[in-house]
Amino acid sequence: MSDRAQRTLQHRQEHMVRYLQAMASHSAEAARGEPLLMEGQRDGDARRGAARPRVVADLRVSDIMRRSGAVPTVTAGTPLLDVARAMARRHAEAMPVTDDDRRVIGVVAESDLLARAATLAGPRGGTGPVRLLPKAKVPVEKATAAALMSTPVVTVRPWTAVIEAARAAARARVRQIYVTDHHDRLVGVVTRNELLHALVRDDSAIHDEIADRVLRELDIPSSQVRVRVRNGVVTLTGALDAARIAALTEAVKRIADVSEVDDLLTVV
Numbered sequence: 001m002s003d004r005a006q007r008t009l010q011h012r013q014e015h016m017v018r019y020l021q022a023m024a025s026h027s028a029e030a031a032r033g034e035p036l037l038m039e040g041q042r043d044g045d046a047r048r049g050a051a052r053p054r055v056v057a058d059l060r061v062s063d064i065m066r067r068s069g070a071v072p073t074v075t076a077g078t079p080l081l082d083v084a085r086a087m088a089r090r091h092a093e094a095m096p097v098t099d100d101d102r103r104v105i106g107v108v109a110e111s112d113l114l115a116r117a118a119t120l121a122g123p124r125g126g127t128g129p130v131r132l133l134p135k136a137k138v139p140v141e142k143a144t145a146a147a148l149m150s151t152p153v154v155t156v157r158p159w160t161a162v163i164e165a166a167r168a169a170a171r172a173r174v175r176q177i178y179v180t181d182h183h184d185r186l187v188g189v190v191t192r193n194e195l196l197h198a199l200v201r202d203d204s205a206i207h208d209e210i211a212d213r214v215l216r217e218l219d220i221p222s223s224q225v226r227v228r229v230r231n232g233v234v235t236l237t238g239a240l241d242a243a244r245i246a247a248l249t250e251a252v253k254r255i256a257d258v259s260e261v262d263d264l265l266t267v268v
Helices: 003-032 080-090 110-121 162-172 192-199 203-217 242-253
Strands: 094-098 104-109 176-180 186-191 225-230 233-240 260-267
Touching: 080 094, 080 110, 094 186, 104 110, 104 176, 162 176, 162 192, 176 192, 186 192, 203 225, 203 242, 233 242, 242 260
Parallel strands: 233 260
Antiparallel strands: 094 104, 176 186, 225 233
């Protein structure tokens, strides 16, 4: 086995140990009743301008969540048929129900929609096809999201540790978990897949972080640097001034799951 292959294998092993240690650490903190928040993160704005976490244990939900502008919502009074149409149009498996202040008061899941629409659509035990517009005592067209939504909703804060959010999603057996601020207002959403991806990031995720965040923060045009990631090893090629080369390589080394940086940059 080559030296690089050995270093890569060691890096992956260290990553798994680090992940398990982080899980154990958070479990111990929870058992002692200690807060799982980093100092200064009581306010959602505290994350602004903060350095990207270096290790998995430092990752917060705010680092990976999709902001509320990308999260479709309905109100308690939204007609059932409109909820169904919105979910079908968005290919959504669930949709949060919010009040006028965007506080999350419930969630309508695809499974709820199918099962409970059948109940509203006809008599129990019916064997015929479910009709969305039946002649029944409770017409579906008059039913609203309030009749379907599940409560209470499992939510996390932007400053919640990704590890703890993953544990909450697993316990609740939900595919996505909503993120609320200290006023319980919706600020984002994160899926189980995104949580897993954050905990065990692959080469493409490392590449995207360098291309989308590091280069932008250092004001380096992407056309000047080529980034390649393989098994946690980052190779940088291109031409920059000496100061930027030093800043870039140091920033890349601080990224979680980067095992090594090959600096092939040339000085201009």
